[in-house]
Amino acid sequence: MVNEKSRAIPERLGFIKEGASRESGLISGKFVDHYWYSLLADEWKDWAYVAYHK
Numbered sequence: 001m002v003n004e005k006s007r008a009i010p011e012r013l014g015f016i017k018e019g020a021s022r023e024s025g026l027i028s029g030k031f032v033d034h035y036w037y038s039l040l041a042d043e044w045k046d047w048a049y050v051a052y053h054k
Helices: 004-012 041-052
Strands: 016-027 030-038
Touching: 004 030
Parallel strands: none
Antiparallel strands: 016 030
């Protein structure tokens, strides 16, 4: 089960995918992957400034 729309949200907001935990969760009897995203404070400030001044 892959939720592409959900995975696109952090990427659209400027987060960087740092890694994945493969088959680390169980949903409806199926193993699913979990993805880890990060955003540094300076990256957030830059992104927020650009988004606000569009």
